[in-house]
Amino acid sequence: MIKYMWRIACAGLLFWGLLFSSCKDEDFKIGGYLADSHTTVVMVDTVTIRVSSLVAADSVVTSNKAIGFSGIYTDPQIGATQAQIYMEFNRTSNSESDRYATFDSVTFVLRPNGSYYGDTVEHAAFKISKLVNKIEKRDNGYLYSASRVPGSHVQLVDTAFKLKVREQKNFEVRLPDSFGKWLFQGILRSEEAFNTDNYLKTFPGLAISAGTGSNCVHGLTITDSTCIVRIHYHVNSTDRTEKKMNFVVNQANSFYNLNNDKAKLPSCNAKSDPIPSSQTGNKGIVMSGSTPMYARLEFPHLNQLSLLGQIVKIQKATLYVRPIRHLYDTVPLPPKLNMYYFDPTSNIILSSAIKLPGSSSTSNTQSGNLPENYQYIQSPNFPQYTFDVTDFMSSQLGKIGYDKWALSLAIPDDSRETTLQRLVFSDQKFWYGSDSQSENNRIRLEVTCVIYND
Amino acid sequence: MMIYNVIKTVSLLFLSVILLSLDIQAQNSTSSPFTIFGIGEIEMRDFGRTTGMGSVGIGFQSDNFLNCRNPAGLSGVDTLRFILDVSAAVKISEFRTSYQKEHTTDFNFRSLAVGVRLSKRWTSSVGLSPYSNVGYRLSGQQTIQGTPDYVALNFSGSGGVNKFYWANAYEIFHGLSLGVTSSYIFGNITHNEDMEVFSIKNTYNINKIYFDFGVQYSHWFGQFTNVTVGGVYGYKSKMSIQRTQVITSSTTMERNERQPDIKTYVPESYGAGFSILRNKKAAEWIFAADYRYKNWSVDPSRHKGLTYTDSHTYSAGLQLTPNKKRVEKYIQAMRFQLGACYNQSYLKVNGYQVDDYSISAGAAFPFRNMSYINVAVNVGESKTGRRGGITERYVLLSVNLSLIERWFAKRQWD
Numbered sequence: 001m002i003k004y005m006w007r008i009a010c011a012g013l014l015f016w017g018l019l020f021s022s023c024k025d026e027d028f029k030i031g032g033y034l035a036d037s038h039t040t041v042v043m044v045d046t047v048t049i050r051v052s053s054l055v056a057a058d059s060v061v062t063s064n065k066a067i068g069f070s071g072i073y074t075d076p077q078i079g080a081t082q083a084q085i086y087m088e089f090n091r092t093s094n095s096e097s098d099r100y101a102t103f104d105s106v107t108f109v110l111r112p113n114g115s116y117y118g119d120t121v122e123h124a125a126f127k128i129s130k131l132v133n134k135i136e137k138r139d140n141g142y143l144y145s146a147s148r149v150p151g152s153h154v155q156l157v158d159t160a161f162k163l164k165v166r167e168q169k170n171f172e173v174r175l176p177d178s179f180g181k182w183l184f185q186g187i188l189r190s191e192e193a194f195n196t197d198n199y200l201k202t203f204p205g206l207a208i209s210a211g212t213g214s215n216c217v218h219g220l221t222i223t224d225s226t227c228i229v230r231i232h233y234h235v236n237s238t239d240r241t242e243k244k245m246n247f248v249v250n251q252a253n254s255f256y257n258l259n260n261d262k263a264k265l266p267s268c269n270a271k272s273d274p275i276p277s278s279q280t281g282n283k284g285i286v287m288s289g290s291t292p293m294y295a296r297l298e299f300p301h302l303n304q305l306s307l308l309g310q311i312v313k314i315q316k317a318t319l320y321v322r323p324i325r326h327l328y329d330t331v332p333l334p335p336k337l338n339m340y341y342f343d344p345t346s347n348i349i350l351s352s353a354i355k356l357p358g359s360s361s362t363s364n365t366q367s368g369n370l371p372e373n374y375q376y377i378q379s380p381n382f383p384q385y386t387f388d389v390t391d392f393m394s395s396q397l398g399k400i401g402y403d404k405w406a407l408s409l410a411i412p413d414d415s416r417e418t419t420l421q422r423l424v425f426s427d428q429k430f431w432y433g434s435d436s437q438s439e440n441n442r443i444r445l446e447v448t449c450v451i452y453n454d
Numbered sequence: 455m456m457i458y459n460v461i462k463t464v465s466l467l468f469l470s471v472i473l474l475s476l477d478i479q480a481q482n483s484t485s486s487p488f489t490i491f492g493i494g495e496i497e498m499r500d501f502g503r504t505t506g507m508g509s510v511g512i513g514f515q516s517d518n519f520l521n522c523r524n525p526a527g528l529s530g531v532d533t534l535r536f537i538l539d540v541s542a543a544v545k546i547s548e549f550r551t552s553y554q555k556e557h558t559t560d561f562n563f564r565s566l567a568v569g570v571r572l573s574k575r576w577t578s579s580v581g582l583s584p585y586s587n588v589g590y591r592l593s594g595q596q597t598i599q600g601t602p603d604y605v606a607l608n609f610s611g612s613g614g615v616n617k618f619y620w621a622n623a624y625e626i627f628h629g630l631s632l633g634v635t636s637s638y639i640f641g642n643i644t645h646n647e648d649m650e651v652f653s654i655k656n657t658y659n660i661n662k663i664y665f666d667f668g669v670q671y672s673h674w675f676g677q678f679t680n681v682t683v684g685g686v687y688g689y690k691s692k693m694s695i696q697r698t699q700v701i702t703s704s705t706t707m708e709r710n711e712r713q714p715d716i717k718t719y720v721p722e723s724y725g726a727g728f729s730i731l732r733n734k735k736a737a738e739w740i741f742a743a744d745y746r747y748k749n750w751s752v753d754p755s756r757h758k759g760l761t762y763t764d765s766h767t768y769s770a771g772l773q774l775t776p777n778k779k780r781v782e783k784y785i786q787a788m789r790f791q792l793g794a795c796y797n798q799s800y801l802k803v804n805g806y807q808v809d810d811y812s813i814s815a816g817a818a819f820p821f822r823n824m825s826y827i828n829v830a831v832n833v834g835e836s837k838t839g840r841r842g843g844i845t846e847r848y849v850l851l852s853v854n855l856s857l858i859e860r861w862f863a864k865r866q867w868d
Contacts, residue, residue, distance in 0.1 A: 030487060030549045030550070030551055030554050030555075030556050030592075030844055031487025031488075031490075031549070031590070031592045031844055032592045032593050032594035032595070032607075032609075033594070034487050034488070034490055034491075034592065034803065035490060035592050035594050035607070035609040035647075036757055036758050036759075037594070037596055037607055037647060038647065038654060039596065039607075039647070039649065039652060039654075040596070040599065041596045041597070041598045041599065041604075041605050042598065042599040042600060043598050043599065043600040043601045043603075044600075045600075311652075311701060311703075311708050311709070313651045313652055313703045313704075314651070315605065315649075315650055315651045394651075448598055448605075450605075450649065450651055450652050452652065452654070452701065454713075
């Protein structure tokens with residue numbers, strides 16, 4: 001036993017080492033100044049951003065959307081936008097006898113949906129007309145922003161009033177009594193012209209369009225609780241009983257027409273051709289509505305960052321999109337802006353989560369939000385949309401040819417067809433004139449690069 | 455029977471050397487931030503028999519001491535003895551500056567050696583011990599140029615250099631010995647620099663064979679007093695360190711290639727020492743002192759703010775054995791040691807040299823007739839002298855197992 005003790009002792013020492021191990025505090029910070037890094041980190045804000053704007057579509061489906069737009073506004077950046085709504089109303093059933101019901105008045109119930117495009121300081125001006133022809137859908141069952149109902153419609157009223165757009169409450173516009181009596185009597189007396197088969201030929205519907213002096217396009221909610229032709233009447237019996245006869249809108253057969261003449265934009269050969277910002281006064285334009293516009297951002301000289309050192313990596317990249325001051329005084333800024341990836345080979349904007357070229361992980365589209373009360377932000381500060389483009393710039397560094405992608409800015413999907421929003425932002429050369437802060441109010445890309453040199 | 459013993463012993467030693475080498479590579483022996491420079495913290499101590507005496511040895515010899523400080527000192531090993539030494543140590547350190555404090559614990563095996571007198575005049579020893587140690591983890595910041603912001607950086611290093619040596623002593627005539635140590639130093643040192651998008655790893659591979667020499671003269675004055683003096687010398691020798699660099703970003707391997715070798719030197723070194731042994735009644739007193747010098751300043755530094763400078767080590771120690779001859783109590787056979795050491799290291803950081811001061815105490819516990827367990831405690835402080843600079847206070851506990859067997863004795867009875 002003694003003979004082997006020393007061997008056991010050796011083995012014991014060896015195994016003792018396996019049980020113990022070195023340890024140190026996880027956050028050991030002393031001595032950081034001794035280290036001499038081989039890297040430098042710089043923030044570059046001079047990467048060229050090529051801005052252009054595109055008109056994406058000419059016409060969109062506007063039937064059965066539960067909203068409509070009416071009015072006219074001439075946007076100095078884009079051109080004149082004109083809109084009108086065409087509505088069909090359901091026949092109401094009659095339960096009154098002719099002897100006791102007396103017509104009082106007829107009103108048109110409407111509700112603003114909070115969206116507007118233009119000057120809301122002045123009165124909202126609407127013209128309400130009776131259609132002379134039925135609303136006929138296309139073969140595919142839809143109606144579009146370019147669709148119209150032909151005929152010389154009979155004007156009922158051309159009125160202007162103060163509209164509280166943001167309150168989004170029902171309001172009533174009085175229509176001529178003659179129109180109301182015609183409807184009332186027809187239903188009350190069960191006239192043949194107002195029976196089920198002939199009702200729509202007799203009363204095809206109403207149109208709302210821009211009234212005299214209109215300087216704003218208003219959004220209205222078109223549903224059976226917010227868009228109603230209402231006849232007020234009373235019944236003479238022992239007591240006077242006030243009653244109503246409602247003709248509610250048929251949402252499925254209602255649509256709006258909207259077009260923009262793009263008179264302020266340069267003419268282009270094809271609708272999908274991007275318009276460089278140099279042709280739009282060093283501006284990029286994003287818009288929703290029936291003629292939506294997207295902005296495209298390209299980074300043609302991004303690869304020059306690779307010349308900064310032997311190995312260059314992007315640690316962080318942030319894009320700041322800045323609206324041009326004073327251009328959102330009458331037209332509110334979109335509260336949210338979406339950033340998408342644009343693939344030049346497919347020529348479409350990719351809106352869902354995708355893999356960028358050379359990247360193994362999935363990148364999502366993202367939104368940039370405006371701060372609330374942005375209207376009160378004073379110079380030298382400014383409202384801006386902020387996007388983290390680190391993944392995109394990292395994947396794009398070193399790419400050439402068809403692997404060079406671009407970014408697209410657009411109104412978010414859920415707002416694109418239900419609001420009229422417009423953003424005009426500056427490119428890197430926009431000049432504010434006498435405003436000394438103009439350089440700080442341009443689109444800006446900040447790229448933090450880590451550079452290694454031997 | 456003898457050959458069988460030799461074969462078994464050599465086999466077990468070979469296995470121990472392999473495992474020890476692997477274990478030394480795996481563990482850190484230090485956490486000092488200064489090991490970011492050069493080849494790390496040069497190992498001052500031998501963790502053997504004289505650790506409690508300030509690790510003296512140039513002018514010291516003993517019949518049960520495998521002297522790795524001066525190869526000529528092996529001549530003191532008694533005939534018929536086979537010695538196996540194995541050591542381990544744990545170091546508990548506190549690092550502090552004016553406003554920060556951190557604690558670390560490091561454990562590692564430190565050495566393994568065997569020695570035997572092969573003839574009347576020739577004694578030989580082979581061993582494995584650390585030459586230098588690297589182990590640090592630092593946090594820093596890199597300013598983003600053009601902004602007031604910064605990014606976090608992490609630096610870490612590990613590894614070290616070990617020495618496998620074969621020392622030989624030859625007694626020219628009674629009392630005077632010459633020695634030569636053939637050493638093979640080898641190891642890997644890894645330095646890492648990590649940030650969010652980058653990771654840089656430099657691995658340095660060191661391989662070098664070199665020789666150093668020693669002389670010792672030991673003389674008895676009467677029956678009770680012995681004086682031994684010694685000297686060592688190592689010549690300057692060129693050394694190439696191979697470097698491999700791997701750079702990875704978050705998604706890609708950017709670089710994985712061999713870089714140009716680093717040309718450096720094993721520095722010229724010399725040292726001198728003496729010891730005085732006095733037997734008074736039954737007790738034995740020993741006083742020993744050493745001085746060692748290494749010419750590191752010939753090596754140009756590649757770091758900003760760092761220069762290499764010559765290192766000087768001064769050490770002294772005292773040992774008492776209460777009763778070497780007639781032991782009635784166990785404690786009388788023990789050895790008790792005290793020592794002190796002052797080392798001016800080879801690093802000068804921003805003009806301030808790193809100095810180390812330590813005192814030591816130890817005890818040897820005999821067992822199995824000739825073997826010992828040597829336990830020593832070193833308490834010390836290492837600092838630059840710069841105001842607000844880093845100070846390391848440490849306690850180093852080492853254990854050395856010195857197994858001694860009687861070999862080559864002829865049987866009197868069959």
